[in-house]
Structures are given as C-alpha cells and as structure tokens.
Amino acid sequence: MGEERHELADDLEKARLLGLEYVVVHPGSGSPERVREGALKALRLAGVRERPRLLLENTAGGGEKIGARFEELAWLVADTPMGVCLDTCHAFAAGYPVKDAPGEVLSELDQAVGLERVPVVHLNDSVGGLGSRIDHHAHLLQGQIGEGLKGVLLDPRLRGRVFILETPRSPEEDAWNLRVLRGWLEETAPQQ
Ligand SMILES: [Zn+2]
Numbered sequence: 607m608g609e610e611r612h613e614l615a616d617d618l619e620k621a622r623l624l625g626l627e628y629v630v631v632h633p634g635s636g637s638p639e640r641v642r643e644g645a646l647k648a649l650r651l652a653g654v655r656e657r658p659r660l661l662l663e664n665t666a667g668g669g670e671k672i673g674a675r676f677e678e679l680a681w682l683v684a685d686t687p688m689g690v691c692l693d694t695c696h697a698f699a700a701g702y703p704v705k706d707a708p709g710e711v712l713s714e715l716d717q718a719v720g721l722e723r724v725p726v727v728h729l730n731d732s733v734g735g736l737g738s739r740i741d742h743h744a745h746l747l748q749g750q751i752g753e754g755l756k757g758v759l760l761d762p763r764l765r766g767r768v769f770i771l772e773t774p775r776s777p778e779e780d781a782w783n784l785r786v787l788r789g790w791l792e793e794t795a796p797q798q
Pocket residue numbers: 663693728772
C-alpha cells in the first residue's frame with residue numbers, strides 16, 4: 607500500500623503539472639479506511655489543490671472488492687475533494703440493472719454519491735452478465751447491456767459529462783462505436 611500510495615502521488619503530480627482535469631483510479635483492495643487515507647495522502651504529497659480532481663471508479667466486485675457498491679464509493683469520497691467515475695460495465699457486473707433500468711441505476715448513484723460528484727462516465731458494454739463480477743468490457747451493442755447504455759448516455763441528469771469509450775482501439779472498432787453513438791444521439795435530436 608505504501609508504494610502504491612507514492613505511485614498515485616506521482617501520477618497526480620504529473621497530472622497537476624500537465625494541467626489535466628481528472629485522474630481516475632480504481633479503489634483497489636485492502637480496507638476502505640486505508641484506501642481513503644492513501645488517496646488523501648497522495649493528494650497532499652502531489653500538492654494538488656483544485657486540479658486534477660481524483661475520481662474513484664466503481665469496480666465490478668470480483669478481484670477488486672472495494673468500490674463495487676455505490677454506498678461504499680460515497681463513503682470513500684465523503685468530505686473530500688474526490689469524485690466518482692461511473693463505469694457502466696463494472697456497475698452491471700456488480701449487479702446494477704443498467705440494461706433494464708439505467709435511469710434507476712443513475713437515481714441510486716445520485717442518492718448515494720450525488721451525480722454532481724460524477725463528472726466522468728466510462729461507457730462500456732459488458733461481456734459478463736448482470737452480477738457476474740466479471741470486469742470485461744465489450745463494444746457498444748455487442749455485450750449484455752446493449753441499448754441500456756443509450757439510457758445512460760441520454761439521461762438529462764448527465765448532460766455535459768465526459769463520456770469515455772474504453773473498448774479496444776482499432777480504426778474499425780472505433781468506427782463501429784462512434785456509429786452507434788451517433789445513431790443514439792441523432793435519434794433524440796429532433797426533440798431537443
Ligand atoms: Zn473504466
């Protein structure tokens with residue numbers, strides 16, 4: 607943990623010097639108390655004031671047990687400058703019904719963490735099923751969540767957020783994902 611802490615401090619310092627807005631990390635393993643302390647210490651060591659904002663990403667709950675539940679993330683970031691990054695694949699794998707009820711999942715996240723503390727979303731489909739705890743990303747519409755991700759992307763409560771595709775990159779794969787995204791965004795355009 608000690609080494610890890612310094613690694614994070616190094617990353618945060620680099621990001622600060624580069625003027626980056628966010629640094630996203632998985633909470634990892636160990637005890638929640640130590641994760642929280644470690645993150646706060648890294649922020650201090652790196653001399654971070656406002657930027658970058660450290661975001662803890664929700665996990666699938668397999669190998670990395672900490673941070674799979676929204677309540678736990680809420681506890682980790684409470685009374686700190688930290689925020690949360692929502693990964694849709696991990697949430698689904700952790701048992702949140704992103705496929706059938708994306709709006710409800712966001713409501714739950716809002717109640718636990720507060721969506722104003724969630725500036726970044728990793729928009730990944732999931733190879734594993736609901737509650738499988740398998741952290742394995744799939745391309746849009748090629749995993750178990752499918753159209754559910756449209757509900758996340760277009761939820762008005764997430765307007766203005768940064769959405770990131772983390773699926774493997776080749777020009778063909780990128781083109782596919784972007785085509786799906788554009789289709790979803792265009793579907794709603796006439797109503798706006
Ligand atoms: Zn992610």
